[in-house]
Amino acid sequence: MKTAIVTGASSGLGREFARQIPKFYRSLDEIWLIARSSDKLEQLKEELTKETGIYCRIYDSDLTRDYVFYHLQRDLEALRPDIRMLVNGAGVGCNALVSQSSPETLTGMIQLNCTALTHLTSLCLPYMNRGSRIVNLASAAAFAPQPGSAVYGATKAYVLSFSRALGQELADRRIFVTAVCPGPVETDFFRTAGEPAGKTRQKLMAQPGKVVRKALSDVRRRRSVSVYGAAMKGARTAAKIAPDRLTDWFMNKMNTRSLT
């Protein structure tokens, strides 16, 4: 049973992946959709069933709780799917200074963006085969420290580093890993993160459909990192060559203006 698994499928980039994956894999049998909002997942299931005929299995669960992993493990053991693609799309941010954030908010971000992503990847690996893909939503925020959303930036640096290393570990099995690193994308992200995107981000804002199309094209090419747009490609290069002190100063100027 050829299967794709998508977390964060109720909204934004995750939902867009669920919509575009059937064009990438034309012979999929099932898509497993994971997020908390059951109503939005049901809507997506209806849409995908109508348009593609693919069976959608819904897990309306909080990935920061353990039970979803027991539930998934049970289904993986019982159904033994051939997981062709895992998209770790669920993630949250928090635009606030560390000193003004609660410990629960900060550790909750790590729990979802890093721990859950790692847990699900590890659970799925035994069911992945030659040619399977792992797609992890990192961010351009992974390229440099992010004063003003320090923990978010650090979680994304984790995702980028983890993805690149895992890609090397899995090369012999011909399983390919891509870290997707967009700049700002027009989704619910900024509303959930507690602050609207500022002027610079508004100017750079990309559409989720285009970001996912580019990501899937990079996945097809087995690229380890997918960066959407010239501005973010430039940002990546700049972060690699600029001295740390300059990068940190610049990121602080850009990110914390409205927070302090």
Ligand SMILES: NC(=O)C1=CN([C@@H]2O[C@H](COP(=O)(O)OP(=O)(O)OC[C@H]3O[C@@H](n4cnc5c(N)ncnc54)[C@H](OP(=O)(O)O)[C@@H]3O)[C@@H](O)[C@H]2O)C=CC1
């Ligand atoms: N938008 C942007 O500018 C950028 C986003 N990204 C990354 O892309 C990923 C997707 O973000 P995006 O689509 O923009 O944001 P959205 O807010 O639109 O989507 C976030 C998704 O994560 C799910 N989610 C949140 N918390 C949990 C939880 N505890 N358990 C299960 N699912 C959860 C949400 O579903 P529900 O609420 O139903 O649980 C939703 O489906 C994130 O990892 C983000 O960091 C990277 C770069 C840029």
Ligand SMILES: CC(=O)[C@H](N)C(=O)O
């Ligand atoms: C929300 C993001 O991850 C984005 N790269 C940004 O920093 O705006």
